[in-house]
Amino acid sequence: xxxxxxxxxxxxxxxxxxxxxxxxxxxxxxxxxxxxxxxxxxxxxxxxxxxxxxxxxxxxxxxxxxxxxxxxxxxxxxxxxxxxxxxxxxxxxxxxxxxxxxxxxxxxxxxxxxxxxxxxxxxxxxxxxxxxxxxxxxxxxxxxxxxxxxxxxxxxxxxxxxxxxxxxxxxxxxxxxxxxxxxxxxxxxxxxxxxxxxxxxxxxxxxxxxxxxxxxxxxxxxxxxxxxxxxxxxxxxxxxxxxxxxxxxxxxxxxxxxxxxxxxxxxxxxxxxxxxxxxxxxxxxxxxxxxxxxxxxxxxxxxxxxxxxxxxxxxxxxxxxxxxxxxxxxxxxxxxxxxxxxxxxxxxxxxxxxxxxxxxxxxxxxxxxxxxxxxxxxxxxxxxxxxxxxxxxxxxxxxxxxxxxxxxxxxxxxxxxxxxxxxxxxxxxxxxxxxxxxxxxxxxxxxxxxxxxxxxxxxxxxxxxxxxxxxxxxxxxxxxxxxxxxxxx
Amino acid sequence: xxxxxxxxxxxxxxxxxxxxxxxxxxxxxxxxxxxxxxxxxxxxxxxxxxxxxxxxxxxxxxxxxxxxxxxxxxxxxxxxxxxxxxxxxxxxxxxxxxxxxxxxxxxxxxxxxxxxxxxxxxxxxxxxxxxxxxxxxxxxxxxxxxxxxxxxxxxxxxxxxxxxxxxxxxxxxxxxxxxxxxxxxxxxxxxxxxxxxxxxxxxxxxxxxxxxxxxxxxxxxxxxxxxxxxxxxxxxxxxxxxxxxxxxxxxxxxxxxxxxxxxxxxxxxxxxxxxxxxxxxxxxxxxxxxxxxxxxxxxxxxxxxxxxxxxxxxxxxxxxxxxxxx
Ligand SMILES: Nc1nc2c(ncn2[C@@H]2O[C@H](COP(=O)(O)OP(=O)(O)O)[C@@H](O)[C@H]2O)c(=O)[nH]1
Ligand SMILES: Nc1nc2c(ncn2[C@@H]2O[C@H](COP(=O)(O)OP(=O)(O)O)[C@@H](O)[C@H]2O)c(=O)[nH]1
Ligand SMILES: [Mg+2]
Ligand SMILES: [Mg+2]
Numbered sequence: 001x002x003x004x005x006x007x008x009x010x011x012x013x014x015x016x017x018x019x020x021x022x023x024x025x026x027x028x029x030x031x032x033x034x035x036x037x038x039x040x041x042x043x044x045x046x047x048x049x050x051x052x053x054x055x056x057x058x059x060x061x062x063x064x065x066x067x068x069x070x071x072x073x074x075x076x077x078x079x080x081x082x083x084x085x086x087x088x089x090x091x092x093x094x095x096x097x098x099x100x101x102x103x104x105x106x107x108x109x110x111x112x113x114x115x116x117x118x119x120x121x122x123x124x125x126x127x128x129x130x131x132x133x134x135x136x137x138x139x140x141x142x143x144x145x146x147x148x149x150x151x152x153x154x155x156x157x158x159x160x161x162x163x164x165x166x167x168x169x170x171x172x173x174x175x176x177x178x179x180x181x182x183x184x185x186x187x188x189x190x191x192x193x194x195x196x197x198x199x200x201x202x203x204x205x206x207x208x209x210x211x212x213x214x215x216x217x218x219x220x221x222x223x224x225x226x227x228x229x230x231x232x233x234x235x236x237x238x239x240x241x242x243x244x245x246x247x248x249x250x251x252x253x254x255x256x257x258x259x260x261x262x263x264x265x266x267x268x269x270x271x272x273x274x275x276x277x278x279x280x281x282x283x284x285x286x287x288x289x290x291x292x293x294x295x296x297x298x299x300x301x302x303x304x305x306x307x308x309x310x311x312x313x314x315x316x317x318x319x320x321x322x323x324x325x326x327x328x329x330x331x332x333x334x335x336x337x338x339x340x341x342x343x344x345x346x347x348x349x350x351x352x353x354x355x356x357x358x359x360x361x362x363x364x365x366x367x368x369x370x371x372x373x374x375x376x377x378x379x380x381x382x383x384x385x386x387x388x389x390x391x392x393x394x395x396x397x398x399x400x401x402x403x404x405x406x407x408x409x410x411x412x413x414x415x416x417x418x419x420x421x422x423x424x425x426x427x428x429x430x431x432x433x434x435x436x437x438x439x440x441x442x443x444x445x446x447x448x449x450x451x452x453x454x455x456x457x458x459x460x461x462x463x464x465x466x467x468x469x470x471x472x473x474x475x476x477x478x479x480x481x482x483x484x485x486x487x488x489x
Numbered sequence: 490x491x492x493x494x495x496x497x498x499x500x501x502x503x504x505x506x507x508x509x510x511x512x513x514x515x516x517x518x519x520x521x522x523x524x525x526x527x528x529x530x531x532x533x534x535x536x537x538x539x540x541x542x543x544x545x546x547x548x549x550x551x552x553x554x555x556x557x558x559x560x561x562x563x564x565x566x567x568x569x570x571x572x573x574x575x576x577x578x579x580x581x582x583x584x585x586x587x588x589x590x591x592x593x594x595x596x597x598x599x600x601x602x603x604x605x606x607x608x609x610x611x612x613x614x615x616x617x618x619x620x621x622x623x624x625x626x627x628x629x630x631x632x633x634x635x636x637x638x639x640x641x642x643x644x645x646x647x648x649x650x651x652x653x654x655x656x657x658x659x660x661x662x663x664x665x666x667x668x669x670x671x672x673x674x675x676x677x678x679x680x681x682x683x684x685x686x687x688x689x690x691x692x693x694x695x696x697x698x699x700x701x702x703x704x705x706x707x708x709x710x711x712x713x714x715x716x717x718x719x720x721x722x723x724x725x726x727x728x729x730x731x732x733x734x735x736x737x738x739x740x741x742x743x744x745x746x747x748x749x750x751x752x753x754x755x756x757x758x759x760x761x762x763x764x765x766x767x768x769x770x771x772x773x774x775x776x777x778x779x780x781x782x783x784x785x786x787x788x789x790x791x792x793x794x795x796x797x798x799x800x801x802x803x804x805x806x807x808x809x810x811x812x813x814x815x
Contacts, residue, residue, distance in 0.1 A: 039548050042729030045539050107752060107780070108608025108725065137780070139647035144640035147661075151639075192755045221606065223545035223729025225757035246607060248692065252731045274607065274637070274690075 002253055006293045008037030009078070016071045024060055027074070031056055034078065042254030044227040047085070047261045055081050079288050085257060087284025090241065090266040093118075093213060095127070099183045100173070100209060104202055104237065105217035106229055107190030110245035110271055112141060114217050115187040116148035117271065117279040122183050123154055130181035132172035133158035134165040134205070137189035145187055152276060155179060165189070166204050173209060186211065193232035206237055213240045215268060218255055220247040226255040227262045234263040245271030248278065256287065327384040330416055331376040374402040375412050387413045511758070511797045514540045515576070519569040529562040529572070537572070544760030544797075545729050546583075550767065554579045577798055583763050584790045586772040589747060592718045598630070598676040600684045600709055600716035602669075603749075604702060604739050605723035607690030610751030610777055612641065614723050615685050616648035617777065617785035623652060627682035632672025633658040634665040634705065637689035645687055652782070655679065665689065665701065666708045673712045686717070693738025706743045720745045721774065724761070726753040732761035736769040750788070751777035758797065 012033035038048045122129040135141035149156035157172040176184045191198035267282040378401030399406040541551035619629045635641035649656035657672040676684035691698040722745045773788040
């Protein structure tokens with residue numbers, strides 16, 4: 001997300017970096033680029049104007065223009081203002097002994113999917129959620145929720161013969177009490193904010209059921225009108241929060257920046273994919289960092305904690321600690337990393353990796369990881385335990401099995417040796433250092449010349465100048481990270 | 490029948506539901522000045538820019554229009570109609586497109602493939618299209634090619650049953666290309682006139698899913714050389730600038746032939762069709778104006794532009810031709 005915005009903002013900051021002396025006029029120039037970038041990213045017009053007014057007021061101050069590092073100051077101002085604009089977030093569902101949560105929004109915004117994502121998250125945290133299929137409008141909306149409920153093993157209260165969603169919700173609530181549910185999620189029908197009849201219906205549900213939390217689900221791809229509809233829903237219902245969906249892959253996503261300013265209610269979660277686990281708690285600092293291209297380690301750490309099979313992890317760590325890091329462990333590690341979500345998505349969360357992804361050109365990271373596990377799969381168990389066994393004929397067999405070139409099998413084994421020794425080192429480190437080591441490792445695995453195959457566009461090799469630039473960028477990124485690390489501790 | 494009432498009829502019932510008129514916004518610009526007009530200064534230009542950007546037409550198209558206004562009227566006191574005429578003419582020019590009816594097969598079934606991002610309105614638009622063709626006495630076969638989203642097949646099946654048209658389905662998770670293959674084969678065997686193939690929503694940035702679309706396209710094409718005769722990209726009218734990359738991305742994977750602009754019954758103005766028209770060159774073929782079968786209208790760029798200025802058009806016609814509005 002935000003690739004286009006990131007590019008343009010970077011351009012604005014570069015403009016500043018390139019000037020020998022910062023003047024009010026070149027500052028204004030850079031700020032104009034920022035403004036245009038925000039508008040083109042679909043941030044609401046008024047929101048942009050207010051945002052720019054407050055950024056400009058600060059950036060054009062004497063202290064900044066005369067400071068030693070004005071560029072960095074401007075960067076910091078934009079960062080802080082972004083945080084202020086979008087935050088504070090509030091990922092808490094404010095659960096009590098029995099919690100009623102209602103989701104509402106325009107047609108097709110992602111309510112049903114988000115309902116199931118929330119239910120799964122709640123179930124994983126030990127709650128007993130139940131969902132009510134209160135969309136009696138859209139054909140097969142009820143079936144959709146039932147199917148999702150089965151997938152995540154969360155009960156769904158539904159009645160295909162029901163006519164009145166208010167009455168259905170009331171029955172659902174009674175049922176929830178009997179069934180011992182402690183959180184009830186209501187999936188309502190999509191409606192336009194100007195549809196009086198349906199908005200009245202929503203208000204009736206709200207009055208009769210009195211949900212503790214009412215969230216608006218907003219499509220992250222919406223343009224300038226997001227503002228109007230969010231405002232109207234908030235006026236009708238007094239929202240407790242907003243959930244933005246479809247933020248995966250979209251280059252704009254300006255609604256994330258507008259919605260808090262317009263409604264005054266916090267952004268709770270972000271939907272970042274069609275799959276049921278693609279839900280992230282919203283955090284304004286992280287988001288501002290992502291918009292400015294700084295990535296977000298905390299998010300990966302959180303996911304790693306909940307998604308990775310803890311037992312398997314422990315087993316592996318024991319293996320590694322015992323000095324047995326085999327190709328088999330390596331493959332499991334790759335699979336586990338993969339389970340966190342798509343590799344390219346994970347990369348965009350890691351500081352500097354976004355840029356790295358760009359440098360890798362068109363390389364399909366996910367496919368690369370698939371290929372790597374493919375190679376290991378083609379080996380016999382003996383070969384996996386002892387790669388030294390792999391001679392020329394074995395190599396040819398493995399390559400044929402995995403559909404790669406024989407030299408790629410070699411490359412993999414070589415890289416594995418290196419990673420293996422690093423892994424063993426890592427076991428001696430504390431959690432924090434380990435996290436950093438993992439990042440370094442991931443970098444190596446995906447950097448040009450690393451494990452993943454280099455695929456720039458149609459497969460052309462990098463020129464030495466390009467390689468040098470990439471190396472420099474990487475080093476700079478590493479320095480930056482080390483610096484941050486120092487500052488943080 | 491007057492020109493404007495004809496336009497009203499062309500857009501039909503849908504227009505009543507749209508609250509998208511630019512006219513009221515522009516009128517507000519002139520409110521303070523009363524009947525004497527107002528000065529075109531930087532403040533005015535800025536306000537006009539805001540109005541235009543809020544339509545989602547994008548910064549550059551909006552600036553193109555405001556600079557035209559600036560060139561003509563800057564520093565002068567003008568009346569609303571003068572500015573409005575300029576804006577309208579420019580917008581009409583930006584939106585201008587040939588009339589592009591659905592391309593029909595010379596013989597045998599016409600195959601229409603429907604694509605778009607998640608939740609944009611594909612399945613509902615398919616039901617509406619089928620309804621439309623049925624009303625023309627055509628025999629329709631549907632292919633439930635969204636085998637990914639939970640109950641997507643059921644959704645289209647419910648529509649097919651309501652319409653009484655044939656539908657080809659497969660269970661969730663099966664290969665959409667094979668559903669398309671079966672549907673087209675059935676349309677050929679049944680001598681149907683139209684075969685509409687639904688697809689799962691996907692984001693234009695998801696490479697492997699875009700390849701899946703290319704595959705469906707290829708399979709259909711293998712059965713009938715000119716097929717698919719139409720590849721319609723369904724765009725949510727609330728879509729912002731991401732609509733441009735949607736149009737680009739989908740056209741790259743499966744040469745799209747036109748747009749369906751769904752959900753135009755809200756307050757969104759669907760202005761993103763302007764840059765799409767400019768940069769990708771896709772014509773809008775239909776607009777969706779509600780959730781019912783009848784809520785689909787053929788797109789007419791003149792009517793679309795006029796609808797944005799509706800209130801004022803009537804006022805003007807009333808004054809000019811001496812006819813009462815409505
Ligand atoms: N890519 C992506 N698709 C999503 C996300 N959330 C929902 N969707 C898809 O958007 C479409 C509409 O979602 P649905 O939950 O049915 O929306 P509703 O009409 O508001 O209930 C479906 O195709 C979903 O799979 C998301 O975060 N990312
Ligand atoms: N108001 C309105 N809603 C629409 C329109 N077209 C589709 N919808 C609704 O948008 C939601 C998503 O539509 P659907 O056809 O399932 O989208 P798909 O995921 O692209 O197939 C459903 O709730 C539809 O009823 C329209 O023109 N106007
Ligand atoms: Mg739904
Ligand atoms: Mg569909």
